[in-house]
Amino acid sequence: MPRLASARYGKDNVRVYKVHRDQRTGIQTVTEMTVTCLLEGEIETSYTQADNSVVVATDSMKNTIYIKAKEHPVNPPELFASILGQHFIDTYAHINTAHIKIVVHRWTRMVLDGQPHPHSFFRDGQETRNVEAVVDRKAGITVKSAIVGLTVLKSTGSAFHSFVRDEYTTLGETWDRILSTDVDCAWTWETFGSLKAVEQATPKFDAAWGKARAITMKTFAEEESPSVQNTMYKMCEQILDVVPETALVSYSLPNKHYFEIDLSWHKGLKNTGKDAEVYAPQSGPNGLIKCEVARTVLGKL
Known part of the structure; x- marks a missing residue:
């Protein structure tokens, strides 16, 4: 007799860019990231019985990511990933675990004539700062931080x-x-x-x-x-x-x-x-x- 051994689903490759504008100094700070959100919980019937009443649409997940990026700081990414995951298990009683992965892409402020430019940046490598947060209703929050793709010789x-x-x-x-x-x-x-x-x-x-x-x-x-x-x-x-x-x-x-x-x-x-x-x-x-x-x-x- 077949059984569903495990299941999770969600939205992948959600690209987000946020700019923070310091009104006092005129300095702007930018963050570009790619977010993945996968949910687990009491969702078996969506697979086994075509019961969509337990499915949070992945498009809704995408919208949530944008809204939370507006409502909260996105840095450090460990905190933002935890905020996202906590939102999903707080909002949906049948969701027990949220897996959030954030890849922060590298933008480095330009220095012109010896001075940091207030709003211009350049990509000085493919290195990324990655975070994975697993927010579980019973087990708490597990956070893994990473440096990925730092090329050295x-x-x-x-x-x-x-x-x-x-x-x-x-x-x-x-x-x-x-x-x-x-x-x-x-x-x-x-x-x-x-x-x-x-x-x-x-x-x-x-x-x-x-x-x-x-x-x-x-x-x-x-x-x-x-x-x-x-x-x-x-x-x-x-x-x-x-x-x-x-x-x-x-x-x-x-x-x-x-x-x-x-x-x-x-x-x-x-x-x-x-x-x-x-x-x-x-x-x-x-x-x-x-x-x-x-x-x-x-x-x-």
Whole structure:
């Protein structure tokens, strides 16, 4: 006998842009984001019996996102995601859990003639600030913050050797190589008991994002990396140390390869080892290294 094992539905790819205008200074601040909202609850009959009386239309979800963006601050995104999720479980008694994901796209204020421009911005990379909030009627609010798509590269200061060698191994050991990756770093906050607890933690969200990004950049740049695995573990340790309200930190780092090109066939041109200057960037395949570092069992704030 078939049964519905799980179900959730909602609105994806809701694009939202909000401008905050400071009437006193004339300075404007902009936020562009993409929002996803998925709901769970007593909605089984909409699947099994074509009972639409339990369905909150996804178009209504879209409208709600716009209205709440007008009524509330959208920064930090951890708070706005929690506000959205709480609205849905407060408004609809048969909805038990709201899953909200927010992707904040990067707009950086222009600096012209040494002065920040009051209302002009530029896109200085594809990096995004991501938030996922799960608001559950019984379990409280779980918030996960992330840096996604931060592309970094260093031309030296990375090694990889003493790994397993067997009949399948062709990779040579190296004590100096190019290291490049697209950083995905996430940290999960200890569970919040209520929306009020999220509101009280609001100042910590931007600070944590700044600290996590600074740790990632500094450790990547300055460490003599023996491996991607060890470097990412050190990053996790540091974030857990400076943001004590977090319970879990994770990294996902693809190893974007740059291969030396042997040009000795052309007039003995040296371009390998210590003489390497010209490389061939590889689109794939690439290594992919992940880890999660936990502090303790998830608690409650």
